[in-house]
Each structure stands twice: as structure tokens, then as C-alpha cells.
Amino acid sequence: MTTAEEAGRLRQRYARRHVLARVGLYLTAIVAALICAAPFLWSLITAFKQNRDLYNPQNNPFVFNRPPTSDHVGYLFTDTEFLTFVANTLLVGVLVVLITLALGLPAAYALARLDRPWSGPMAIGIFLVYLVPPSLLFLALSRIVVAVGLQDSTWSLVLIYPTITIPVSVWLLMGFLKNIPKDIEEQAMVDGYSRVGAFVRAVLPLAYPGVIAVVVFAFTLTASEFIYALAFVAPTDQMSVSIGVPTQLVRGDVFFWQSLQGATVLVAVPIALVFTWFLDRFVSGFTMGAVKE
Amino acid sequence: MATTADAVTTPATAPARRRLADRDGLLAWGFLLPSIVYIVALVGVPFVLAIAFAFSDVTAGDPSYDFVGFRNFTRVFQDPVFWRALGNTFVFTLISMVLIVVLGKVLANILVADFRGKWLVRFLVLLAWTTPVALSSISWLWLLDSIYSPIDWMLRQFGALGPAENVYWLGRPGLSMASVIAVHVWRLTPLAAVIMMAGLMAIPKDIDEAARVDGAGYWRRMFEITIPLVLPVAAVAALFGAIFTFTDMAVVRVLTRGGPNDATQVLASWAFYRGIDGGDVAQGAVIALFLFPLLLAAAVLILRAVRRIEVR
Numbered sequence: 099m100t101t102a103e104e105a106g107r108l109r110q111r112y113a114r115r116h117v118l119a120r121v122g123l124y125l126t127a128i129v130a131a132l133i134c135a136a137p138f139l140w141s142l143i144t145a146f147k148q149n150r151d152l153y154n155p156q157n158n159p160f161v162f163n164r165p166p167t168s169d170h171v172g173y174l175f176t177d178t179e180f181l182t183f184v185a186n187t188l189l190v191g192v193l194v195v196l197i198t199l200a201l202g203l204p205a206a207y208a209l210a211r212l213d214r215p216w217s218g219p220m221a222i223g224i225f226l227v228y229l230v231p232p233s234l235l236f237l238a239l240s241r242i243v244v245a246v247g248l249q250d251s252t253w254s255l256v257l258i259y260p261t262i263t264i265p266v267s268v269w270l271l272m273g274f275l276k277n278i279p280k281d282i283e284e285q286a287m288v289d290g291y292s293r294v295g296a297f298v299r300a301v302l303p304l305a306y307p308g309v310i311a312v313v314v315f316a317f318t319l320t321a322s323e324f325i326y327a328l329a330f331v332a333p334t335d336q337m338s339v340s341i342g343v344p345t346q347l348v349r350g351d352v353f354f355w356q357s358l359q360g361a362t363v364l365v366a367v368p369i370a371l372v373f374t375w376f377l378d379r380f381v382s383g384f385t386m387g388a389v390k391e
Numbered sequence: 392m393a394t395t396a397d398a399v400t401t402p403a404t405a406p407a408r409r410r411l412a413d414r415d416g417l418l419a420w421g422f423l424l425p426s427i428v429y430i431v432a433l434v435g436v437p438f439v440l441a442i443a444f445a446f447s448d449v450t451a452g453d454p455s456y457d458f459v460g461f462r463n464f465t466r467v468f469q470d471p472v473f474w475r476a477l478g479n480t481f482v483f484t485l486i487s488m489v490l491i492v493v494l495g496k497v498l499a500n501i502l503v504a505d506f507r508g509k510w511l512v513r514f515l516v517l518l519a520w521t522t523p524v525a526l527s528s529i530s531w532l533w534l535l536d537s538i539y540s541p542i543d544w545m546l547r548q549f550g551a552l553g554p555a556e557n558v559y560w561l562g563r564p565g566l567s568m569a570s571v572i573a574v575h576v577w578r579l580t581p582l583a584a585v586i587m588m589a590g591l592m593a594i595p596k597d598i599d600e601a602a603r604v605d606g607a608g609y610w611r612r613m614f615e616i617t618i619p620l621v622l623p624v625a626a627v628a629a630l631f632g633a634i635f636t637f638t639d640m641a642v643v644r645v646l647t648r649g650g651p652n653d654a655t656q657v658l659a660s661w662a663f664y665r666g667i668d669g670g671d672v673a674q675g676a677v678i679a680l681f682l683f684p685l686l687l688a689a690a691v692l693i694l695r696a697v698r699r700i701e702v703r
Contacts, residue, residue, distance in 0.1 A: 119609075120506075127501045127512050134581065135515035137530040138522075140541060144533065152539070159541040201429060204422035212419040220423070222694070227434050229686040231638030233659045234679040237444060237672050238437035261433045264426055293418055322523040324641045329667070340523035344645070355533055362530050366522035373521045374514040381589045 138363060145171055145360035152355065170356030180361060182335055183342035186252050190338055191317045193256045198263040198316045199309065205264075206271035207297055211283070221272060228265035232325040235261075243330055254330040255338065259323060263316040270315065274308030275301065307379050314376055321369065339365050444676035451670030463677045472653050473678065476661040480685075483572060483657055484636045490576045491632045492625055495583030502588045520581035528645035531574045535560040535646070564654035567647050571655050575642050579632055590621040633689050637682060658682055 132139075143159075144152065146166035157163045174180045205224070209217045239258060240249075248254040278301055286296035302309075327341040334346060343361045347354040445464070448457045467473050502513060519527065534540060537559050546552040560570045594617065602612050640659035643649060649656035649664060656664075658681060666675015 123501070123504055123506055126497070127504070127506065127509075130498055130501055131512045131515040134519050134577070137527065137534055137577075138515075138518050140534055141530045155538055155544070159539070159544050201426045205426040208419040208422035212415045212422075214416065214419045217419075224426070224430070226687070226690065227430055229634055229638075229683070229690055230434055230438060231659060231679070231682055231686075233638065233640060233662050233666075234441055234676075234682060235434065235437040236663075237666055237676060238440035239433070241440070242433070242437060258433065260429065264429065268426065293415065318521055322525075324523075324525050324644075325663070340525045344525050344529060353533075358529050359533065362522065362526040365526055366518055369521040370514055370518045373517050374510065377513060377517070377585070381585065381592060 138366060141359035141362050145356050145363060147356060149356075170354070171360040173354070174357045174360055174364075178346055178357070179334055179337075179342065180364075183337055183339045184365070186336065186342075187321055187338040187340070190252060190255045190259065191320045194259040194263060194320045195313050195316045197256070197260045198267050199312060201260065202264050202267040202271060202312065203302070203305075203309070206268045206275055207301070209268065210272040210275040211280075211297075211301075221269070224265050225269050228262070228269070232262070232323075236325055236329055239326070240329055249330065250332050250336060252331065252336045252338070255320075255323075255327060258326050258330070259320050262323065263312075263319055266319070267312040267316060270311055271305065271308050274305050274311070278304045310376055310379050314373055318369065318373070321365075441676050442680065444672055445680050447673050449672040451667075451672060454672075459673075463673045467674055467677045472656060472661065475653055476656040476658050476678075477681070479568070479655065480637065480657045480659075482568070483575070484633055486572055487575050487579070487636050488629055488632050490572070491579050491583045492629050494576065494580045495587050496621070496625065498580055498584035499587035499591055502584055503591050516581050516584070519578050520585075524578065524639070524641040525645060527578060528574065528642050531570075532561075532646055535570055537562060561647050562651055564651060567651060567655050571643055571646055574646060575636065575639070578642070579635055583629075583632055587621060587625055590623070590625065591617070594620050630690065630694070634686065637686055637689070 140159075143162075146168060147162065147170075148164045148167050151157055151162065151164040154163075208214070209221045209224075214220075243249050243254045243258070246257070248257060282300050282304065283293075283296040286300035287293065291299060321338070322340060324340055327338050328345075331337050331341065334342065337345070339361075343358065343365075347358045347361065443456070446458055446460060447463075448459050449455075498516060502516065534542065537557055540557070540560065542560070543552060543557050546558065547554060547556070552558065558566065561567045598616060598620075599612060602616055607615070638659055640657060640663060643655055643657055643660045644663070647655045649660050653661075658678060662675045662678035662682075664675075665671050665678060669675070
């Protein structure tokens with residue numbers, strides 16, 4: 099057997115293997131995406147169904163047996179305070195993200211870069227704070243919320259949510275900051291900046307992926323939170339999405355299924371779009387650290 | 392005081408400000424203090440208050456504080472539902488964690504691969520995690536509905552169920568636990584996948600290529616290179632999964648409210664029922680308090696595991 103023949107056969111084998119691998123990849127990707135998104139696809143169909151179509155167990159649930167209607171999604175905008183819930187969620191989310199960054203960035207910098215003897219234990223301590231579950235603090239916090247006069251107000255959530263987001267964010271940011279080479283601030287300080295100046299001008303811009311990660315992470319946590327929102331906010335016009343939708347569209351035993359599903363999709367899609375948009379940056383931030391080792 | 396521009400051009404002329412801003416020790420405290428004050432005020436104080444509640448007779452109707460010693464603890468320990476919730480919490484967490492880590496690894500491999508339509512796949516996968524849990528759980532509640540569940544409809548089409556039969560996903564003890572775990576795993580796997588994706592992308596390409604040149608096949612590379620290198624990151628993903636699973640009761644609350652017959656009751660939801668729905672603040676506090684040492688143990692274990700792997 100000549101070497102040319104052998105090479106040709108090998109090449110064929112590799113080509114076949116390559117095609118098989120691609121087919122397998124596409125198949126698993128499609129299956130995974132379908133399983134992950136199944137409830138949302140189902141929500142999307144449900145949201146536009148007529149009652150007579152929806153509440154007939156004989157009907158194929160995946161197709162429109164009667165013409166689709168936008169009545170139930172319209173109901174969400176005209177007859178409920180859905181838009182108020184969205185506005186409240188955005189307000190709380192943005193403010194919580196700002197507070198988290200304002201407090202978390204300096205704290206993470208101090209723990210990751212200033213080399214104090216206590217920074218290791220302190221970092222673990224802050225991380226452990228994250229383990230204290232809302233269901234444990236809920237009762238006591240509700241007293242504190244009343245004491246500062248924020249009961250029944252969206253502002254109570256702005257006050258409380260950073261307790262969840264700061265510990266995670268400090269932990270995340272420490273990872274990002276540790277992996278920026280020390281020479282960068284030393285260079286900046288040689289150039290005449292103070293330590294604070296070097297932090298703001300030289301280190302922060304490089305920590306940008308970490309900041310993005312924190313923004314996305316903190317916003318997602320805030321928008322998802324359930325127990326505190328349920329506990330502190332009773333008036334409808336102060337509710338966030340995660341509590342307003344379930345309480346206002348489920349009246350006793352009556353579920354407004356189509357409107358509920360419509361609301362889920364309307365909330366889910368924008369957040370997931372933003373997250374997908376930033377995913378590579380988010381991940382590359384984590385990765386920078388591991389490569390350095 | 393010198394302006395910033397002066398400080399850049401003539402650093403020596405700005406001594407007062409420089410000295411203050413360069414004292415690392417002082418600066419470290421200055422940077423850290425706002426966060427510490429915040430956490431002490433809104434986590435530390437309520438935490439101590441919660442412990443105090445556990446030794447009191449505080450109820451929703453009678454908020455005045457009286458110390459009662461360990462009475463609440465003995466009463467909670469005598470309650471069979473507490474032990475059931477404790478057992479459920481372990482079952483729930485263990486099974487969820489194993490599934491989340493394994494499926495997260497598979498999903499991470501898909502997310503890092505290069506193919507057409509990758510953006511859409513990523514978007515669809517991330518939906519599960521980025522949606523507020525109360526809303527996605529409601530989607531599932533409808534998906535697992537006792538009469539209109541499309542899963543039952545499909546089973547009927549395949550003849551696995553009789554024409555008018557239903558599975559009652561949330562109405563039978565074993566099935567409802569399986570449903571709650573499935574929804575929880577579905578929701579957290581994308582998060583684990585994103586964390587592991589970071590780990591996968593951090594593996595230097597040359598190691599993988601060198602192994603490929605040496606003739607190592609896919610599975611060999613998977614078990615001898617990829618998995619050992621991803622292990623620390625996987626451990627972190629597991630830690631996060633465990634924390635969320637231990638403390639989260641949103642899925643249980645929305646799907647089953649702990650039922651049927653407390654079959655899906657976990658510690659967090661049981662504390663909520665006793666403390667808030669039932670108004671017995673003191674007993675709720677005792678049950679909730681029980682979460683903390685378990686969490687602490689899990690965290691210490693996994694942090695130690697991560698460190699050991701990093702050292703090697």
C-alpha cells in the first residue's frame with residue numbers, strides 16, 4: 099500500500115468523522131434549545147388562544163383550533179397595571195445596580211488589591227453573607243422596613259435588594275480585579291496618579307467586563323426576587339413584575355392563563371436578549387483570570 | 392489642594408492629597424466600610440433579630456417579645472412535618488445538584504461550540520434562567536395542569552394514557568417531587584452551564600491540540616483533560632446550585648405549596664408556612680435558622696475542595 103493511498107483513506111475517515119460530529123452537535127443543540135425553551139414556546143401559543151380553544155382537553159394544544167386572538171394580551175395592557183409593574187421593576191433594578199456598583203467596586207478593590215492581612219477571611223465572610231436566605235431574614239427585615247417608614251413602597255425593595263447583590267458582586271468583581279496585572283496601577287502611580295486615581299483611571303476601565311457581569315447579574319437577581327417583594331409590597335401600584343403578575347392575574351381559583359403566559363413571554367424575552375448579547379463578554383471576563391495562572 | 396491635572400504633570404506638588412489617597416491601610420477600610428455597614432445593618436441586625444425571635448413567643452397577632460428558652464425548638468423537633476421537610480430538602484438538593492452539574496456540562500459544551508444559529512440557541516437556553524422565577528414557574532404550572540397539560544395530551548396521543556386519563560403531575564407525592572426537581576433543574580442548569588462555559592473556554596487550546604496530535608480521541612480528551620481542568624469551576628457551579636436549591640422555595644411555593652400532604656415541603660417553604668402564613672413567627676424563625684448550619688457546612692466543604700484542586 100502506498101503512502102498516498104493511506105493518506106487518502108485517513109483523510110476520508112477524518113472527513114466522515116467530522117460530518118458525524120457536526121450532525122451530532124446540531125442535533126444536541128436543537129434538542130437542548132427546544133427543551134430549555136419549551137415552556138416559553140407553549141406560553142406563546144397559549145397567550146393567543148381563545149377560551150373555547152384552550153379549555154377543551156380534546157383539542158391539540160400546540161395548534162390554533164380556533165383563530166388566534168390578541169384579546170388576552172391586550173387585557174394585560176388595558177385592564178391590569180402590567181406597565182406599572184414593568185416600570186417599577188426597571189426603577190428598582192437600575193437603582194439596585196447603581197447602589198451595588200457604588201458599594202461593591204471599592205470593596206472588591208480593597209479585598210483583591212490592597213493586600214491587607216485580613217482580606218482573605220473578610221472576603222469569605224462577605225461571601226457567606228450571601229448564604230443567609232431571605233426566608234430567614236424576612237420577618238426581622240419587615241420590622242426594619244416599618245421602622246424606617248418604607249412599608250408598602252417600592253423603595254423598600256431598593257433598600258433591601260443590595261443585601262443580596264452586594265455579596266455576590268464583591269465576590270465576582272474580586273475575581274476580575276485579581277487578574278488585572280499589578281504593574282498597571284504601579285505604572286499609573288509612577289505617572290503621578292494617587293492610589294485612588296490609579297484605581298479610577300487605570301483599573302476600572304480594565305474591569306469593564308466584570309462591571310457588565312455585575313450589572314446583568316444584579317439586575318436578573320433583582321427582577322427574579324420573590325419573597326421580599328411578596329412580603330413588603332401590598333399596594334398594586336407599587337408592585338414589581340415578579341409579584342404583580344402572579345397576584346393580580348390569579349384571583350382566588352381563577353387563573354387568567356392567556357394573560358399570565360403573555361406577561362411571562364413579554365418579561366422573559368427582553369432580559370434574555372440582553373443577557374445573550376453580553377454573554378461572550380461575561381464569559382471572557384471569567385476566562386481572563388483562569389488563563390493568567 | 393492640587394487639581395488632577397496638576398497631579399499628573401507635577402506629582403510632587405500635591406503632597407497632602409497624595410498622602411491620604413496612598414495610605415493603603417486607611418484606603419482599604421474606607422473602601423470596605425460602606426459595604427460592611429450596609430451588610431451589618433440589613434443582614435447582621437436582622438439575623439440576630441431572627442435568632443432572638445426563635446427564643447421568643449412572638450406571633451403575627453402578638454408582636455410583644457417574651458423570652459421562652461428552647462420551647463420552640465422542642466416543639467419544632469416533635470413535629471413530623473419538620474423532619475419530613477428536612478429529608479425532602481436533602482433529597483431535593485442532592486438530586487438537583489447531580490443533574491444540574493451533569494446537564495450543565497453538556498449544555499456548556501453546546502454553548503461554546505461554533506455553529507450556525509448559535510445565537511438563537513444561546514438565547515433559547517438562557518431564557519430559563521433569566522426569567523423571574525415566579526413567572527417561569529407559572530408557565531410550568533400550566534404545563535403540568537391536572538386537566539389541560541399538553542404532556543398528558545401527547546401521552547394520550549401515543550396511547551400511553553387512556554382517552555380521558557390524566558397523570559396529575561402535581562397531585563401525587565412521588566410525581567410532584569419529581570416535577571418540582573425537574574423545574575428547578577430546568578431553571579438552574581443554564582446558570583451552571585454559563586459558569587462551566589467560562590471554565591471550558593479557559594482551557595488553553597494548545598493542551599487540547601497537543602493531545603489531539605498525540606492521537607487522543609474525543610472521550611479520552613474529555614476524561615483526561617477537559618474534566619480535570621473544569622473540575623474547580625464545576626465545583627463552584629455546584630456550590631451555587633446548592634445554595635440556590637437550599638434557600639429557594641419559589642418553585643415549591645408556586646407549583647405545589649408544599650403539597651400533596653407535605654410531600655414536597657422543604658425547610659424554606661415550611662418556615663414560610665409556619666412563620667408567615669401561619670403567623671407563628673417564633674417557630675418559623677427556628678425552622679429557618681436550621682438552614683444556616685447546613686449551608687455553612689456545604690459552603691466550607693466545596694470551598695475547601697476548590698482550594699485543594701487549585702493547589703494541585
